[in-house]
Amino acid sequence: MVSVDLLDLVMLIELGLLGVAVILFFAHGLWLQLTEKRIGRYTKTARESLARLVTSGVINVEEMRGLETMPQQVQVIVFLEMSRNLSGTGKERLRFIAEKIGVVDRAKNLCQNRRWQKRLRGARILSQLDVPDPLVLTLLVDPHPAVRAQAAEWAAAQPSVPVVSAMLLLLADPATQARFAVQNALLRMGSVVAGPLRDFLKDRSGKAAEAGLRVAESIADPSFGPAAMKHSTVEDLGIRVAAARLLGAIADAPAAARLIEMLRDSESRVRAAAAQSLGRMQHWQAASLLAERLRDKTWRVRREAGLALRAIGAPGALFLRKAIKGDDRFAADMAQQVLDLPEAAAG
């Protein structure tokens, strides 16, 4: 049996909790309103001041001092906000001002903090401002994947062979987040990646090779040809698919010849990727072989073969029309669907 006294006690505790919650809820609301108002006011002034400094390109000591005296939170907000819309000289000026008023130094200190959250924040500030400090490079081997990923993002704006080499090692990173960020960053670095990536692909296998091939596909440098040929014959299915796509991006005669061979691969995903690549290359010489693939036992291959024929243009369309009248119902249906597709959806 519960006594009234016990209920009173429980009730009292609950009331206390509720009271604390109410006070916190409304006090926090009030604090938020006041802070937002204050920060909003500062932010407006800081934004205008920073915009004037960046656009004029002249150091106005008073405005610099004004920015320096702003709360650190406001400084970070306006610098990051503006960095997203600037590049070239504008960004250089922004970085210069950030260095002068101490934003960069504080971010560097954060990068060396014991806590990963702080290191992440530091790396985010430095990468959004494109600060070329080798300190961030050391974060590529940080124990936390989010920090490694952020460092990779920073590296995208620092395209040099040592940075690329350090990044390529991360293509084998066990953390998906870091691997994805590295791939992304390498894509954005452009042609400087080609040489080191070509060497990297020579002797790599597994996830690293697959990730590297995907990056190579976007760069599409002809020097990747030998590596693509080599990887197109390995046992790993994912690598063969990635190699087929890379061959399609390189789009030279040896690549086309190898892709035609790959149309007969034992794995449907590889056959589909090969068909897709031949379509991408608009390799009309492969039209009859692609038309054969319209009879493939796998839907995905039939579909990609049909789309490839459509992409090839007139010769492909001829084969598609012939397939409609053919004796294979599956090939005929696929050909009809592909021909029905509006131009926008056929790509």
Place this chain on the structure above:
Amino acid sequence: MNALLSPWISQFLVKGQVAVLLYFLAVNGWYLILLVSSLLELRRHMLLIADESRHLLLSSTLSPTISILAPAYNEEATIETSLRALLALQYPNLEVIVISDGSKDRTVQVLVEKFDLVPVKTIYEQRIKTKPVRALYRSSSYPSLVVVDKENGGKADALNVGLSFARGDLVCAMDADTLIEADGLQRMVRPFLYATDVVATGGTIRVVNGSEVKFGRVTKTAVPSNLLAGVQVVEYLRAFLFGRLGWNRLGGNIIISGAFGLFQRDAVVDAGGYLHDTVGEDMELVLRLKRLSYEHGRPGKIAFVPDPVAWTEVPESTKVLGRQRDRWHRGLADVLWRHRGMMLNPRYGITGLFVYPYYAFVELLAPVIEAVGLLSLFLGLAFGVVDWYFAALFYLTAYGLGTALTAFTLILEDLSFHRYETFRDRLLLFWWALIENLGYRQLTVYWRLRGLWKFVRGRKDWGVMERKGFRPVTAT
């Protein structure tokens, strides 16, 4: 009156109340743990996303392709706006598949006219058995749009058809009238990029009633002044912010809302897609994915991400709300019954030993125990076994901790996403949290009991959802 009752009945009434009170305290105590867990999780999440720049993801050709599956049934009035909002979502590799589930109105014609659709030969790779597809359309203006017209078979069947057409690595299951925030998919896809063992992620669902909607986007948020909608705002905040987020940290998430969830397409297809003969198809799928992950050693992590938001309209009439809650509870009962083999089974790890029993004893049986408590209190009062003071104290004690926890959820919302900004909203939120327990909660007990009863009797109908429509705004 007391003399009329035999001593054992009066003992039973009093002891029943004690048991119910202890149950309430235990459940709310567990909620307190969830609240702390969600606070820690939220802090970690906020630190992880602070100053994050997602534009890299937006411009990357490496981002996984997402196929949005939007089932539509008789949506001619809203389909154009909803679809335009979907096509404008900020995500690089996006495919939108609208599945008209045998609509009897002009849904398909509206789509054909407004989105330049042309019919194409209706063949597809049937990955899951479904009702027949009547027609397939592609757009001359929107390359990523696919419209499927099929025979009516229910939402699960429509989603399964969508799975057959989806070309994306990930599929986003949603309701056609859900309003996903522009950057919702960018935020929701993160767990798939961060880990390889994630099979599904869910985002937060918020109540759109009372807010302003323009061109399929929420432009101004506000807490509704309507009682039923207002109380549901508080309920949704509690369910998502401390329920799912709290379970996230403990590894026990088994619910992804049917209105906004992202799944690995191959995992869902391999699992057989959505079940047709249940009204809780979204929870059933997630629990099945979880179960299969234990049985076959496959990946099976379910992640809840708090910052992607989808807005949904909630019922403002007791009749419609009652039908919805009754259906939800029937769904829960059905799902738990189908997967009863997981109960306290160590083979299923934390899900079998902890999460499943929680859903069975706390979520499923809560209305039964609450009803017993209320009934015994009422009988105790009627027969003079308890006095009014005790009854009032009992009632307040039973619901008091829940109210305090709800108030703490409001603080969580305030500390993190802070969507409701005005003082009026703050007052209203707190007001709805306070009065939730005075009548509304008891009504939900009744609806959930009705759901349980219908489940026992084998009813599997959905009922009709009547929508009032989003609050119009003056065109500018």
